[in-house]
Amino acid sequence: MAGVGVRRGETQLVAGVDWRVEVDERWVVLGPNGAGKTTLLRLAGAEMHPTTGTVDVLGERLGKVDVFELRTRLGFCTAALGNRIPVDEKVLDVVVSAGYAVLGRWREQYDQLDTGRAEDLLKALGIGHLAERTFGTLSEGERKRTLISRALMTDPELLLLDEPAAGLDLGGREDLVARLTDLAADADAPTSILVTHHVEEIPPGYTHLMLMAQGGVVAQGLIDDVLTSDNLSSAFGQQLALTRADDRFFARRRA
């Protein structure tokens, strides 16, 4: 992204964003509510265009590329997508159908290869035993993991995760972080961008951080350089203390 701004009416959603994500990097986009994180992710996912500046995704310039074609190279995981999945959809079908860029099972027989891959992905995310269940019967954490499996189904070059741990309880969050840590360690895993509000949700193995506030970039770069108490305090507008243990991060307000 170069000089990127997005405006809707009188509202500036993001402004002045310069950002470069290289192959094999794993980025976290962190910031408070309304900071512009989802807007950045939607730009990266070719789901919106910038009002100013330029966005290149996987070497293609938004505005000049067929976004429908570009999106087949991306894995997008959002709560909005989860809400559109029919409750009676079988979990395995939710994942397999990603290959056909549709929601819902429309082809009677999927290739054996597709089914095998979907089963492997569900197993890798720890929910292989739920393949025959319907989506509506899953817990929030199981749904999130189904959606991540779905996003990975097409073997995307770029994986975009919008608040994957939102709504999960402590156990669910920890389990998801562990799965994302495994994925980050997998040499075949795609480049990824994960949006979150919470430093506790940063999986070990993620390399870079984009810290945002009020539509602008507070700091960006290697997590080890950028994730500091001072930067976090600036972004969230209060005095925060950051601690680190076992490659995980924790934040609290200073006493």
Ligand SMILES: Nc1ncnc2c1ncn2[C@@H]1O[C@H](COP(=O)(O)OP(=O)(O)OP(=O)(O)O)[C@@H](O)[C@H]1O
């Ligand atoms: N279509 C729109 N028209 C006007 N304002 C908008 C529109 N879409 C988003 N905004 C505003 O732009 C700002 C950035 O939104 P965005 O969803 O990118 O933030 P976010 O960092 O993802 O927030 P959250 O963490 O709460 O999901 C917010 O203040 C939001 O209200």
